[in-house]
Amino acid sequence: MSHRALIVALIVPLAVLMAAFQNPVLAQEKLVKLYAWNGYLSPTVLESFSRASGTKTQVETYETPDEAAAKLAGGNAGYDIVVLKAVPQLSQAIQAGKFQPLDAARLPALAGQDPALTKLLAGADVPTASTGIYLWGTIGLALRTDLIRKRAEDAPLNSYALIFDVRFAKKLQGCGIGLIDDPMVVLPMALRYLGLDPNQADEPEWERAAAVVQKIRPYVRTLDSANLVSGLTGKKLCLATEWNGDAVQAANKLKASEPAPKAGQVAAVIDYVVPREGGLAFIDAFAIPKDAPHPDAAYAFLNHLLQPKMIATTAGEMGYANGQPGSYDQVYAPLAADPRIFPTDAVKAKLVLVKPLAPDLQLRVDQLWAQIKAGGP
Incomplete structure (x- = not known):
């Protein structure tokens, strides 16, 4: 070079x-x-x-x-x-x-x-x-209003009582109740039903919430996080705890698959509500x-x-x-x-984002959830 x-x-x-x-x-x-x-x-x-x-x-x-x-x-x-x-x-x-x-x-x-x-x-x-x-x-309630009204005309469609009050759970067991398989969804909902803030609750309050869910557990058809949408659209469920996006997806699928109602018939519909007690x-x-x-x-x-x-x-x-x-x-x-x-804005004002629990309290909550799952039909 x-x-x-x-x-x-x-x-x-x-x-x-x-x-x-x-x-x-x-x-x-x-x-x-x-x-x-x-x-x-x-x-x-x-x-x-x-x-x-x-x-x-x-x-x-x-x-x-x-x-x-x-x-x-x-x-x-x-x-x-x-x-x-x-x-x-x-x-x-x-x-x-x-x-x-x-x-x-x-x-x-x-x-x-x-x-x-x-x-x-x-x-x-x-x-x-x-x-x-x-x-x-949000996480609230997805409901087949047409099926619920046939079994419980007096059911409060905008309240957690629809799912956690034993009177209504008994009436709706025939058309199917589904819960998300997650204690950090269902138990905070039960706390809200009791008028309690999940982010301020201690072990006794979580135990009270678990007792509420345990009472309605015999009337719950499924605890699932993946198949609630298909359960709602396939008429296997008439009430479920649900994420709002999944509930809307279920509603759209049902609307697309169901024929128009004949005269005098009630249209098949899936509604979604954030309960008046406050959603997640x-x-x-x-x-x-x-x-x-x-x-x-x-x-x-x-x-x-x-x-x-x-x-x-x-x-x-x-x-x-x-x-x-x-x-x-x-x-x-x-x-x-x-x-x-x-x-x-009124709905947003009553929402809660559930914070992580202390390890010992989370362990207790997981134990409570395992007992609830074991107590099903």
Whole structure:
């Protein structure tokens, strides 16, 4: 190699290296890695972000929150943004130091979050400085009104008494009662029925709630978390505790499959109510891991996601409410007007996000639930 060729060979790589130091776009790979429920990120938003920024999106998914929690527990998972249930999985991971505080100056849309929802997060002891609201919903009662009215004309359709009062449970056992197989759903509902706040309840109150459920357990057809929708649409159940999105899905399936009622007949319909005593909320939130490999891309993606048009699109495609009231006028109109998805302020004011229990109390609650399950028909 000639002296001149050697100089050129050295200068060219050096110039590329210097350009990389001067230009962070060259220094950092244009990629953002996301981790979320399977099918829970809008393809429209992902494609829009990549077109606008030139940054690739790489999505990895999980099937259960426990699977995600286990994956994140070891650290160094390589994700830039994680979407997870705010309680308990994300809250516990933040408290364990797995996620970094969000820089509000770099994410101004945080200021536009629904204050009713941020209050719920704070009430459940979620470290709100490290998380933002993605989508959210309620847990209430799904009911086949046509079947219930045949068996219990006096049943209070907007109250937990419909399911926890033995008088009505007896009448409805023939058409089927279903409970979500989760003590942190059913027992807090029983606490609300008793007029108690799950986030203020101690062991005696949880035992009282378990006693309420135990009394109606002989009349419950199924404890299940996966097949309540098919039970409602297939006329195997007429009443179930349900997530609002699943209840709406069941209602839509039934409407599509049932023929129009003849004259004098009552239409088959699945209603969803948040009981007057106060419902339960769930919030799926996002956070940036402490060891995120592409933090700048993470903030860029979140700023894109939280634009009114983009978060409204996400709500429309996923079928759940978002936490940005400033976007509601851009949400698909029938969805935005549906109180099952976007509840009124009065309903939101009576919701509770159940915070994680102390380990010894959780152990006792799990024992109570095992006794309830064992006492079924």
